[in-house]
Amino acid sequence: MNDIKLGKKLIKRINEINRKDIKIMEVCGTHTQVISKYGISNLVKNITLLSGPGCPVCVTHESYIDASLDIIKRENVKVITFGDMIKVKGTNKSLEDYRDKFKVIYNPLDALKIAEKNKNLDFVFLAVGFETTAPIIALTIKLAKKNNISNLYFLVSLKLMKPILNKILKLNTDIDGIICPGHVATIMGSEYFNFISSTYNIPSVICGFEALDVVAGIYTLVKSINKDNFDFSNLYKRCVKVNGNKKAHLEIKDVFKVSNGLWRGIGEVNNSSLIINKKYKNYDALDKFNIKISTKKQANKCICSEIILGKKLPYQCNYFSKECTPMNPKGPCMVSSEGSCANYYKYRGAF
Amino acid sequence: MNSKIKLIHGDGGKYTNELIKEIFYKNFDNELLINSFDSSVFTLDKQRIAFTTDSYVIKPLFFPGGNIGKLAVDGTVNDLAVSGAKPLYLSCGFIIEEGFKVNKLNTIVKSMADESKKIGVKIVTGDTKVVEKGSIDGLFINTSGIGIIENNYQTKKIEEGDKIIITGNIAEHGTALAVSRYDLKVKGDFKSDCDAIYDIIKSLSSYMDYIKLMKDPTRGGVATILNEISEDFDLGIKIFEEKIPIRTHVKSVNDMLGLDPLYLANEGKIILVVDKKASKEVLEKIKGKGCIEANIIGEVIKTPKLVYMETLLGGKRILDSLDSDLLPRIC
Known part of the structure; x- marks a missing residue:
């Protein structure tokens, strides 16, 4: 409760600072949710809060979903997935259409147990996420090899935050400040995000996931923006160290290599994804099932790419809340509870 | 409405309401059904009666704090209670998957008996069906309940300020x-x-x-x-x-x-x-x-x-x- 009092005080301070209209972007689905859940955007005056590509499910490309559907249709194969993937549509269908062929888990390591218990079936784990989930997935793959589990494969779509932020900041020069994702920073270290201030001359801040963390982050940015300086600060020191988690880096390095990545709504971004390296090739579902991820551009009529890039807000899209709803998402931002459109749809509506 | 029933049509949210309105209300069309909340309330021989039914398909059957049997009694009794009724009699229908363990069934039924006793309702009629293995997931229970409205309770028009x-x-x-x-x-x-x-x-x-x-x-x-x-x-x-x-x-x-x-x-x-x-x-x-x-x-x-x-x-x-x-x- 003390935190909430302090949060209210900070909001008052933010609104007392005499300044121009500004735009702040956050790039983490959990931040998007905190902002919506606490109604922060309508508490801070003259600040537009933009949601970047921070939701791992939302940025997972249609052709990846299509590949997982190709696998799920096969005999004696089951898919293991995080819960929020099941509603995401590929070109036409979603995993939801194959209810008895997938198992939802919360911890990737559970995939090992499932595979060991059912040796007569092959399992494919849909390994999606950012730098945050990459270490635990790397560990799962390593343990699969170590324990000689031969009926578990991984369909990997792991994205990297730095290349996509570079792309956004090059394309959109209207952004006045960035709230960096605290979870990614915990793994990669605060240094990983230093480039924002030094390359693009805008302030940035790493913050955690309580309401107070986010409000304090906005306050820090507003102060910097007002003074025209571009500080980089870490307000999440209780978790984020300068160099991050070394053990996690080693796991990632051991199992994955950097490659070009496909982002839903955005397309291909150079060096923006992790794929399984040679050493663990036998665990790559693409090889096992002989699947190629299509890089063909999808005909997306909605403005998701502009929303993810911070150029437009969800309600500026013609489809928003009409043809495009969480039940029937047209574009990636409406897909998961962490997506920016889904958040606008769910929490803001009339406000 | 979609051309196929999806799981969300059963989760109690807006799609459940859509299903109820477009399929059941349309076909069964009568005022008692359409105007009812948790139970249907009607007059029988000058006595106002509440009548309700619910099916229980919970997974897992045993969960911390209860099991499907306890839930099947409490859930239906609670629907009567929030309608202003004193719960009196319950029916129960069991659909059991072939191969289901008898001792498990007994535990479930015993907790139904214990719970009814505690509340003061009687389970007075029932039905049992067994279906081939794989047709359902273990056990489903339906209970219906009947009670008498007390204190002449009725729902009222709500207003600003309530x-x-x-x-x-x-x-x-x-x-x-x-x-x-x-x-x-x-x-x-x-x-x-x-x-x-x-x-x-x-x-x-x-x-x-x-x-x-x-x-x-x-x-x-x-x-x-x-x-x-x-x-x-x-x-x-x-x-x-x-x-x-x-x-x-x-x-x-x-x-x-x-x-x-x-x-x-x-x-x-x-x-x-x-x-x-x-x-x-x-x-x-x-x-x-x-x-x-x-x-x-x-x-x-x-x-x-x-x-x-x-x-x-x-x-x-x-x-x-x-x-x-x-x-x-x-x-």
């Missing part, structure tokens, strides 16, 4: 189910609140003139029930986050799982809409029945005609009705 009361901590059932379903190795006291609520309502008999509506926020949770009320009466509801009773354990584990406790099921709580004149007295009375966490969480407003919450920080957040399944088969 207060919303909840009788205790929210999201206990849904959270306990989520924790066991995801096999989370988290420590903490996660237990369903599955219980009969008739006793609480009975203690409010002298306030029935002020109690306008009672609901049990099961599937879809508090937020979905408030949306139903808002739609039915064409009014808005404003609630305050700081007033909503929730245990820290429950809040934290839901944060971790990305679930929203306002949309998770309760199986032993009541939401009451009460005339503001009597709301404090009603609250004290409820607390006197051991529901110390009970609280006035909000009020009925004229505009906007939607359900929203003032957040801890003072911001506003819409609480739409449940749009997609958080967790299927929770009751």
Whole structure:
């Protein structure tokens, strides 16, 4: 409760600072949710809060979903997935259409147990996420090899935050400040995000996931923006160290290599994804099932790419809340509870 | 409506309502059905009767705080109780999968018997069907219940200013189910609140003139029930986050799982809409029945005609009705 009092005080301070209209972007689905859940955007005056590509499910490309559907249709194969993937549509269908062929888990390591218990079936784990989930997935793959589990494969779509932020900041020069994702920073270290201030001359801040963390982050940015300086600060020191988690880096390095990545709504971004390296090739579902991820551009009529890039807000899209709803998402931002459109749809509506 | 039934059509949210309206109401078209809330209330030989039915398909059959049998009694009895009735008689229908263990069945049926005894209802008729292995998942139970309306209770038109009361901590059932379903190795006291609520309502008999509506926020949770009320009466509801009773354990584990406790099921709580004149007295009375966490969480407003919450920080957040399944088969 003390935190909430302090949060209210900070909001008052933010609104007392005499300044121009500004735009702040956050790039983490959990931040998007905190902002919506606490109604922060309508508490801070003259600040537009933009949601970047921070939701791992939302940025997972249609052709990846299509590949997982190709696998799920096969005999004696089951898919293991995080819960929020099941509603995401590929070109036409979603995993939801194959209810008895997938198992939802919360911890990737559970995939090992499932595979060991059912040796007569092959399992494919849909390994999606950012730098945050990459270490635990790397560990799962390593343990699969170590324990000689031969009926578990991984369909990997792991994205990297730095290349996509570079792309956004090059394309959109209207952004006045960035709230960096605290979870990614915990793994990669605060240094990983230093480039924002030094390359693009805008302030940035790493913050955690309580309401107070986010409000304090906005306050820090507003102060910097007002003074025209571009500080980089870490307000999440209780978790984020300068160099991050070394053990996690080693796991990632051991199992994955950097490659070009496909982002839903955005397309291909150079060096923006992790794929399984040679050493663990036998665990790559693409090889096992002989699947190629299509890089063909999808005909997306909605403005998701502009929303993810911070150029437009969800309600500026013609489809928003009409043809495009969480039940029937047209574009990636409406897909998961962490997506920016889904958040606008769910929490803001009339406000 | 979609061309195929999806799981979300059964989760108690807006798609369930769509299914009920477009298929069942359209075909069965009669006033008693369409105007009923948790039970249908009608007059038989000058006595006002409440009649209700519910099917139980919960997974797993045994969960912390209860099992499918206890739930099948409490759930149906609670639907009668929130309709203002004293629950009297239940029927039960069992659909059992071939191969189901008899001792498990016996445990389930025994807890139904114990629970009915505790509440003072009798299970007076039943039916059993066994289906081939694979046709269903273990065991499904249907119970119907009948009761007599007490204190001449009826739902009343709600108005601006009426207060919303909840009788205790929210999201206990849904959270306990989520924790066991995801096999989370988290420590903490996660237990369903599955219980009969008739006793609480009975203690409010002298306030029935002020109690306008009672609901049990099961599937879809508090937020979905408030949306139903808002739609039915064409009014808005404003609630305050700081007033909503929730245990820290429950809040934290839901944060971790990305679930929203306002949309998770309760199986032993009541939401009451009460005339503001009597709301404090009603609250004290409820607390006197051991529901110390009970609280006035909000009020009925004229505009906007939607359900929203003032957040801890003072911001506003819409609480739409449940749009997609958080967790299927929770009751």
